[in-house]
Amino acid sequence: MNLDQAFFLYFAAMIVVFSIVTITRKNPVYAVMALLVVFFHVAGLYVLLNAEFIAALQVVVYAGAILVLYLFVLMLLSVPREALGAAAHRRWPVYALVGGATTFEIALLLARSKFAPRPGPYPPDVVREMGSTQAIGTVLFTEFLYPFEVISLVLLVAMIGAIVLTKKWTPAQGGEEGR
Template identity: 30%
Template sequence: MDVQSILYFIFAGILLVSALLVVTVPNPVHSALFLMLSFFSAAGIWIMLQAEFLGILLILVYVGAVMILFLFVVMMINLNLSEPRKGFKALLPWAFGLGTVVVLQMGAVIYHHFNVKPNLDVLKNLMVDGSNTRKIGQVMYTEYAFPFEIAALILLVALIAAVAITLRHRKDAKSQNASAQAQVKSSDRLTMVTVAADMSAHQTNPPTPVVAETAPVAPPMVVAGSQEKK
């Protein structure tokens, strides 16, 4: 057994164990971390199969972006772990049934793959320029353009759902409703009121003139010394 086979079995074993722990550990944060470990193991297997672009893309996109988003959402929504555990035993038969269906489907695909002889001409065309990145791009955007757009739409829906889950309406938060502001008419904001002039009140009760009060003038003071000199 060569070194490549040993590395393959190591990566495959880590991938299987981490994938099993993703669905069995009760803590969602630990589950996301084990999913990151499974992505790393799958990327290692792809690199060993000379699919370097897919391996690096798996690490950069899924581990570096998607899983960080998952961890952010899980930590922000503050999940109550006691509620999901209540109906866990009741859903075990459904889980085993769906798991059996998935295993049978994967087994059928693998069995069909081993019975079909590979097309060597296609493999030679893929390795003409020494890299499969260009060929993957050509196949993805020509033959599989529609599934690629569907996958992008699913990721967009998942992103919007993550934002909607973490969005919490606060009572003390003030916000503007642009739709309600645009629908307001001028008559709703300003009301013109016509008031009739009442002249009878001015005729019956004429205004009383206001007389200013003057302060009394003090009499002149007579000094005795001044009269003797005169």
């Protein structure tokens, strides 16, 4: 076993353990913190897979923006402890079985598939030489230019939607009272 594989095993173990911690915590604040650990280790995994730009994006957007949004909402809600409710559904073993079956099915499908390497224009040494940022940028702004424009529209719609959903409407603004 070489160094890369040892690092992969460390990252994989941490990701799996803290994913389980995320979905089993009763207090959502602890779940957010465990999710933060998961995201940092996923970013490390991306570095191992020659995707430094994606690793940076993972830390900045996921850990920096999305998780902070979760924490903000958690503080805004200030859910009383008793309203947290039962930690899990009473039939959780059934659902855990469903999830386990899904994982098994995916693993079975992947094990039976053959992923023959069809070398594309960006082998790892080329990516390392030009930098993954430049490689991604070249593809993003040529081949994927139209989806790139569409995704900005999606973000705009999400922004407006979030504002409309959380705004308190008064009768003068045409909303229902006490909404």
